[in-house]
Amino acid sequence: MTQQPFSRPGAIDLSALKQRPAPAGAPAAPAGGGASGSGGGRASSAYSVAVDEANFQTVLEASMNAPVVLVFHSASQVPESVDMAADVIQVANEYDGRFLAATIDVDANPQIAQAMQIQQVPLMLVILDGRPATQPIPGAAPIDDIRALFNQLAQQLTAQGIAGRHQPNAFGAPVAAVEGEEGAEPEVDPRYAPAQDALADGNIDQAVAEYQKLVDGNPADHEAAAGLAMAKVLQRTQGVDLDAARAAAAAHPDDVDAQTLVSDLDMLGGHVEDAFARLIELVRRTAGKDRDKAREHLLALFGAVGNDDPRVLKGRASLASALF
Incomplete structure (x- = not known):
């Protein structure tokens, strides 16, 4: 859950x-x-x-x-x-x-x-x-x-x-x-009403689609971009068993899918810095396509929180250190 x-x-x-x-x-x-x-x-x-x-x-x-x-x-x-x-x-x-x-x-x-x-x-x-x-x-x-x-x-x-x-x-x-x-x-701001109505109805897939339309139409709409990123977190974690996900991540520390899922769960629980730290360490340990996948997932979470957030600024510095 x-x-x-x-x-x-x-x-x-x-x-x-x-x-x-x-x-x-x-x-x-x-x-x-x-x-x-x-x-x-x-x-x-x-x-x-x-x-x-x-x-x-x-x-x-x-x-x-x-x-x-x-x-x-x-x-x-x-x-x-x-x-x-x-x-x-x-x-x-x-x-x-x-x-x-x-x-x-x-x-x-x-x-x-x-x-x-x-x-x-x-x-x-x-x-x-x-x-x-x-x-x-x-x-x-x-x-x-x-x-x-x-x-x-x-x-x-x-x-x-x-x-x-x-x-x-x-x-x-x-x-x-x-x-x-x-x-x-x-x-309600009419721009966001379709996405927010979809979320209120529990239709997360539709909410993702509506936010995506807004972002496609105006990439500078930061609130829509953040809404899209968080809606995607909700989409990826639908029906996930929290305990099972954490157990899988603990058993397979270099499994990108397992680690990114727990980072999403951390985001939903408000543990933003834990979500960032998990993925930064994954980037540090992995290479090639696995590293790219972990990095891209982390960047998406940065967008969900907001690029001006001090935790994101700190996370970006840590990511740069992990990469180089």
Whole structure:
């Protein structure tokens, strides 16, 4: 069974939060403004919200059509976590609504931290459909690493046909995903709609064909190219037994087909650097047609992640070393 980049575990348990309404006439938490209660003077963002108990459920509901990235921070415990929260806001804003950065000051909102079982800060958690869609991502990270993470998530969203976007809330509009009129479908870029519809229907072969048309028509369409690369990963791993594939790769370390299959599975599981390292070592050990096949497969995975991703830049340097 293949690992999926976005999973659907159980809903978030909010029972630890006290069920008390906000005082009548109390203002809503500010939409935008970054990490609440700290970092004064930070520029607001069209795609961020400072979370408290009053709006937490609304923020979770906003994840029904597009991902929400929760960022837990504390100025008193880890001051640099506030800067990281601001970096997440900046990066989320670069994606024009594909993500909403939701910052949570655990000092001001300890009950949210308790309900979410947050043991340390900073910590990021991606929410989709009101549920955690990734494992928690602990620890401080430089902005380049945050961009790399968002890039990987965006590619996975494209490959899975998840196209919803959040509406900008720079002027204090309520946090909500773009739906237009009540009950309307999320806005979808019409160029990608056929491929994304095919993915939503589980027709991966059709999705590959639709992305291929886009790439053939415009080779400079990097999002289509990335979508094609990830759709091909899904295509190659359909029906694959993960344990059997890993056992075969371990038993046959120089079998190109076995190794490239596991690299695809690593990609789907979010283990991008492991996928790259496996193929780079395969290139180092092999020669002739086997080496060419491993190299070409690696280049395709580079395209799926994005050529500007720091992990790809590092991988290209390692590939050059393996080749020469």
